[in-house]
Amino acid sequence: QKTRKVYQKAASKSILLLYCLSLAVGLSTFLTDNTAIIILNFIALFLLIVSILLLSFANTTGWDFGDYLKEVFLTALLSVGYIGKPTSDMKAYLEREKNNGKSKTRYVILGILLSVPLVVILAALLSSADLVFARLLAKIFHFNAADVFLFLLLFFFGLYSAYCGIRYVADKDNDFEKPGHPLREPLPVIILSVSVSLLYLLFSLVQFLYLFAGGLQLPGGITYADYARKGFFQLLLVCILNLLFVLLVKKKIQKSRTLDILLLTISCCTFVMIASSALRMYLYIRAYQLTFLRVFVLVALFTLTVLFVGVIIKILHERFDLLRFGVAAIGILYCLFAFSHSEYFIARYNLTHPGVSGEIDTYYLLYNMSADAAPAIVALHQKAVGSSAPSRYQEDPYQEDGYQENLRPSYEDPAEEMDPEPTWYQDYTERIRRKVSAMEGSPFTFNVSIAIAGHVLR
Known part of the structure; x- marks a missing residue:
């Protein structure tokens, strides 16, 4: 049952x-x-x-x-x-099957024992008959013992x-089953929510005056980079606290129309805070380029926005299942992010947008970019130097599409003029080629992104 x-x-x-x-x-x-x-x-x-x-x-x-x-x-x-x-249940199952005269388990095991040697013999005969088939089998079953052991260990650990x-x-x-708890009096929370709402409304007004409607005009003495760096994480923390506060109130406090209006006000002000956080991060990215963490933070802000949409629906419709909505929203948004190959877009953006310093952070590209970024890096590099570039960049191709002279080697030794590739690019491609070499020959370590990078670097 x-x-x-x-x-x-x-x-x-x-x-x-x-x-x-x-x-x-x-x-x-x-x-x-x-x-x-x-x-x-x-x-x-x-x-x-x-x-x-x-x-x-x-x-x-x-x-x-x-x-x-x-x-x-x-x-x-x-x-x-x-x-x-698992072991005690397996022992009990085998004991029951042993006493069951109609059990098919022994026949399944017998079939497996008979099929293994037969398949091995037939594979050997077919391999000797066809060299192409023999090479295919040799490539498929060319296993690294450590990879096989790790695969089996993880498989049985997960199963167990x-x-x-x-x-x-x-x-x-x-x-x-979650027993119901008596709900508390809403008046103290209403007073608290009124003060918080007034503060948030004032903050939202400031955001509209200086950021949204003010054309990003800041008071004198405050740079965009400082404004973005100093305020972003505080706003992100406040947004998360607002989410926890609204959820806690809906769970512990008696329903009140006045309280619901205040919670809606807090939620709407949180949207303003999320927009302000995103704008600050945009200003910071424009000044200091993209990193994986900054992209992840933007995705987190968008996820918070979706969750607060669910929170508003929950406030307006008490029976709305916010938990299932939240789990589904977080899961779907994360999958989209995981499939996006964000490093490809990070590399493409950073190579075409040097930032306020006028220099591209090649250190980040060299030591933090995986094979996901290889198609963008190789394509932009080839576009910059040309497939048949001379030993010296006579036409200054780095001026195109923001791919500035930051990536062009600065030659102190005239002998270095024969090298058309920046040192960081050589080091990056060599690191990716080592990954490709390590992946080849074992199906347990095959990765589509590394395979594509290997194809691009040929």
């Missing part, structure tokens, strides 16, 4: 969406060489798998983000206590830990 209930839940649209997001995150790992994205993908896969388990076994009606995060943490922590369950998680949430099925 419990199994039937789990299957019914597993067929729901929410869980199917999580399955699709999990597959998308796994696929994006295969398509990118960005280490930060790969690490974030592992974290995202963990959260998605735990979310699938919770939605399959637990009644999440009435949960908020706090309940969800608490259960994710407890599931990951307390599943360790079930570390012996997933089963421990399933046993934990299955045993805790009835304990997931």
Whole structure:
């Protein structure tokens, strides 16, 4: 009966969406060489798998983000206590199958044992009959022992830990119900919200006067870079605190029309703060170019915007499931970001927009750009020097499209004039070629982004 209930839940649209997001995150790992994205993908896969388990076994009606995060943490922590369950359950299963005269398990094992040597013999015969087929098999089965060991270790660890998680949430099925708590008097929170709303309205007015409607005019003595750097992270923190405050009030405080209006005011002012944060980051990027962290922050701001849209809907419609909306929104936006190959656009922007210093940060390109950026870097470099460039840049091609003379080598030794490539470019391409060489010959380390970079560098 419990199994039937789990299957019914597993067929729901929410869980199917999580399955699709999990597959998308796994696929994006295969398509990118960005280490930060790969690490974030592992974290995202963990959260998605735990979310699938919770939605399959637990009644999440009435949960908020706090309940969800608490259960994710407890599931990951307390599943360790079930570390012996996979072996004991397997032993019990085999014992039951042994006593069951109609069991097909022994025949499955027998079929596997017979098929393995037969396939090996046939493959050897076909390889000797066709050299092309022989080379194909040799390339496919040319494994690195360390790669095979790591693959098997991660596979069985994932399988084992997933089963421990399933046993934990299955045993805790009835304990997931969240008992209702008496809601508190709204008057103190209304007074607090009035003062906060007035402060936020004043701040929003300042943003409109000096940033939005004022044509980005700042008071004398304040540069755009200083204005952006000093205010961005504070505003981001305030936006997150606003989100937590609104969610906490909706969970703990009695419903009040006055309070809802104040929460709507705070939410609308938060949109102004998010816009101000994004504008500050834009000014900072214009001055100091792009980095992966700055792009990630912009994505986080957009995600906050989407979440606050859900918060406003929740304030207006009490029955709106904000948790499912939030999980779906965060998952979809993250997948789009993971598939975007952001480093390609970072490299393209930085090479064509030198910034206020007039110089391009080649150190960042050399040591922080992965193979994802190779198509942009190689294309712009080839466009700058030309496919048949002379030993000295007579036509000054770096002046085109903002790809300025910053990337042109400065020759102190006349002998260096014969080298048409900047040193950083040589070092970057050599590093990517080493990645391509390390990837070749093992299917366990194949990566689409590195393969494309290798093709571009030929």
